[in-house]
Amino acid sequence: MSENQSQMTKQEHAGFPWKQVIGLFISLALTVLALWIAVGLSLPVHVTLTIIVGLAIFQAFIQLFMFMHVTEGTEPVHQIIGIIFGIYVAFAVVAGTLWILAYTI
Amino acid sequence: MTDSVLRLHERDKSSLPIEYSKEEGDLRIVGFWIFLAAELVLFGTLFGTYLVLQSHTAGGPTAKDLFEIGPVMAETIVLLVSSFTCGLSTIELRRHNTKGLIAWLIVTILLGLVFVGLEANEFYTYAVHEGATLSRSAFLSGFFVLLGTHGCHVSLGIVWIIGILLQLAKRGITPVTARKAFMVGLYWHFLDVVWIFIFTAVYLTGWVI
Structure with a gap:
């Protein structure tokens, strides 16, 4: 695990930043x-x-994984739990608001 | 038992990038992720408000009347590319290349300034030429508050990156400046994520509905 990670860090140090370029092109294509x-x-x-x-x-997940390195750090599980909780609350606020107010006159 | 776990930590750290090399930097980066999670919720409330008020135009201009494809796509592409150049700056940081890091951060703030300029121009066109001001309708209040909050974040990001640039020019890449440069990068990517949702929920939805 640790060796694997150091290998990956080294690869990222050298050579062309493929991950970033691919991330950019996928983002532009999706837009x-x-x-x-x-x-x-x-x-x-509703289909649209x-x-x-x-x-x-x-596209947001591409940013999160390709640009923001969300899985890096000594114990990335801490930030991943934090972000997942943030996404959950934000989703609950938006979806809940729309859902409740769909039933008002 | 506890001892061995701690030692495992120390060994793992040596293989990680420089911004994680100090315990404090490591903790601050995790803390910054928690801050971003809170920002996500802030923008969530603004999105909820906007989406509910979207149809309440009070006889004033609607989303379809106002939004034009050209300027919106220009803003979107500029911000996407700035997120990319910001990602390149993080790569230069990991190569310990101070000049490359500073150069890509400068490109990022220039693109950020273009974005803020385009957005200010868009607001000016709406408010002055189309009579679509903040107080015209609930739809426009929601629109200006959501996009204004995002625009303020981008402007703050530009000021913040300039501060980091000054520190980098003076001290070079140290564990402390590396951590700061990495964190401002996270912030910048986060703003791009928010813009993706503004593009979808505000502009595209406005053209569809």
């Missing part, structure tokens, strides 16, 4: 794809919304 689905296609509204929100979540 343009989401724009095309929303503006170019005329799918039913589901797809673009899915693409946004996917």
Whole structure:
């Protein structure tokens, strides 16, 4: 485990930053794809919304893993638990608000 | 038992990047992740508010009337690329290349300034040419508060990176400046994540609905 990690750190030190470049291109592709689905296609509204929100979540995870190195550190489990809890509360706030207010007049 | 666990820690640390090399730096980075989790919740409340108020335009301009594809895509691409250059700065940090780190951070703040300029221009166009001010409708209040909060964060990020640049120029890469440069990078990527959701929930949704 420890050897594996040091190997990975060394690889990251040398050579072309492939991880970053791939992350950038996937992000740009997802952005343009989401724009095309929303503006170019005329799918039913709820289908479009589901797809673009899915693409946004996917893109956020790319940032988290490819750029933010969320799995690094002495004990990355601490920050991962913190972030998962943050995502959970933020999701509960947004989804809960929309859900409750969908039933008002 | 406890002793051996502690020693395992020490050994693991030597294989980690420089910003984790001191116990304090390590703890502060974890603490910063917790701060980002709290920021996530802050933006969550603003997104919830905006999405509920989106349809309450009070006879004023709607999302479809206001949002234009060109400027929005320009802002999105500029911020995405700045997140990329910020990622490159972290790579230079790990190579202990002070000049490369400073150069990529400067590129990042320049792109950040372009983004803030584009956003200020967008707000100005809405408020002055279209009469869509903060107080015009609930939709616009939600819009300006959500995007304004994000824009303030980006502006603060620019000031923060300039502060880190001064320290790097003076002291070079030490465990302390490395930790600070890494943390400001995390902050910058986080702002890009928030923008991805603004792009989707505000602009794309505005064009669809």
